Amino acid sequence: MSEILFIQYPKCGTCRKAAKWLKENSIDVESRDISIDNPTEKELSEWIPKSELPISKFFNTSGLIYKEQNLKEKVKTASEKELIKILASNGMVVKRPIIVTPAFVLVGFDEQLWSEKLK
Template sequence: MYKFYGYKKCDTCRKAEQFLQQAGIDYEFIDITENPPTADELAAIAESANVSLSKLFNASGVQYRQLKIKEQLPALSNREILTMLAGNGRLIKRPLITNGKRATVGFDAERFALIWN
């Protein structure tokens, strides 16, 4: 079963959901702001999606800017990054989609077509 970590009020998440629905992919929607992935799940998603941990941050988000994450990142260990993200779903770039083997971070129609079709 696919896990879709998103936020219902997010336009990007709605586009990703529409893509999955049109592709006939069943998924479990998980509100990322209420139930963010654990640190271990985030590490697995980053590895499966082939992205660095810093790419898991929602760099355009209000909290990212308020907490000055960009300035903190160079001094943070991987474990600190994962703990920070797992503790605050609003810091995570969305949507996160995983089937346990593959994963995507954010929404890009071309990438989705390659990964999820």
């Protein structure tokens, strides 16, 4: 089992591009489909500080649910605990792909950053 968890949505173009990049760079990962097995509140509570990103960066801002539920406004006013609950409620609300390692968490596919951190 790999120490690197790759959380993705197979129908997402960016996730497919990231998966291809991982394969081309021979980076062994354990893959998880976010639409079937979404992150739990406990996982998100651990990953957010490890990512060194604000919680708002964990939201899939181009997703349908984000727009339908007007989460743009909620993200500005809700507590971190409330936001983690929203993120854990549906994997499609979460920005992807996500790389989780024991040392760091990467959100979204940034080829340069992934090269620096994973190679």
